[in-house]
Amino acid sequence: MIRWIAAIVGFIFYRFIGAFIGYIIGSLLEGLFKNTRVYTHTSSQQVTPADFELNLLSLASIVIKADGKVSPQEMQFVQSYFVQAYGKERANATFRTFNEVVKKREIAPQKICDYLRIRTRYESRLQIIHFLFNIAQADGHVSQPELDKLKEISNYLAVGHRDFESIKAMFFKNPDSAYKILEIDKTATVEEIKKAFRTMAKKYHPDKLQHMDEAYRKGAQEKFQKVQEAYEQLQKEKGF
Numbered sequence: 001m002i003r004w005i006a007a008i009v010g011f012i013f014y015r016f017i018g019a020f021i022g023y024i025i026g027s028l029l030e031g032l033f034k035n036t037r038v039y040t041h042t043s044s045q046q047v048t049p050a051d052f053e054l055n056l057l058s059l060a061s062i063v064i065k066a067d068g069k070v071s072p073q074e075m076q077f078v079q080s081y082f083v084q085a086y087g088k089e090r091a092n093a094t095f096r097t098f099n100e101v102v103k104k105r106e107i108a109p110q111k112i113c114d115y116l117r118i119r120t121r122y123e124s125r126l127q128i129i130h131f132l133f134n135i136a137q138a139d140g141h142v143s144q145p146e147l148d149k150l151k152e153i154s155n156y157l158a159v160g161h162r163d164f165e166s167i168k169a170m171f172f173k174n175p176d177s178a179y180k181i182l183e184i185d186k187t188a189t190v191e192e193i194k195k196a197f198r199t200m201a202k203k204y205h206p207d208k209l210q211h212m213d214e215a216y217r218k219g220a221q222e223k224f225q226k227v228q229e230a231y232e233q234l235q236k237e238k239g240f
Helices: 002-035 049-064 072-086 088-100 109-117 122-137 144-156 161-169 177-181 190-203 214-238
Strands: none
Touching: 049 072, 049 088, 049 109, 049 122, 049 144, 072 088, 072 122, 109 122, 109 144, 122 144, 122 161, 122 214, 144 161, 161 177, 177 214, 190 214
C-alpha cells in the first residue's frame, strides 16, 4: 500500500519519473515497517526485534542473579543462545547495550513483563519461560530462588498456572512429570490422555513460532519433543 501511495504522490509532482522513484522509496519503507513487526501481538501495539532482545536479556539477568550468584555456565548459555538466534554481530551489539544501560540500574521484572505481555503472542511468552528455565538449569540445578523468580515472571507475563507447571515438569523429573507436562491428573482415562496429547501437541507445535528466529523455533521443538515423550511414557504405563 505504501509503495503505491508514494508512486501516486511522485506522479503528481514529477510525472512518470516521480512515480518510479516514489514506488522504489515506498517499497523500501514497507520492508522496514515489516521488519519492525516480527514479534507483534494481535493488538496494534508492537515490539521491535531490538527491544525484544534487550528485554529478554534483562529477564535472563534477573534469573541468573536470583540465587545471589552469577554462574559462568548460565552466562555462557545466554551468550550462546543469543549468538545462535541473532548472529554474533547482532548479539554482541545487544550485549553492549545491556552492559552500558541495563546493568547500571535495578531491573524491575514487572515493568519488563508488562511491556512484553501486551506486545507478544501467548505462545511466544511460553517460549520465554522455557528459555528462562533452560538458563536456570544450565549449571545443572534449578535452585529454589530461581524457581520463585521464574514463577514471578510467569505471573507477570500472564502465563497460565497449568502451562507454567507443564514447562516446569520438563525440567523436574518425578513420577508425576508426564501427567503435569500434558496438564492432566493422574486419574485421567486413556481417552483423556489422548485428548490432552492432541491439545498440548497443537499448543507447543513449532509452527506456532514461525514468526520468531530459529533458536526460538528450536526451543519450541524441544517442548514439543517433551510432550511426545510424556505421551509415550503414559502409553507404556497404561498399555494402550
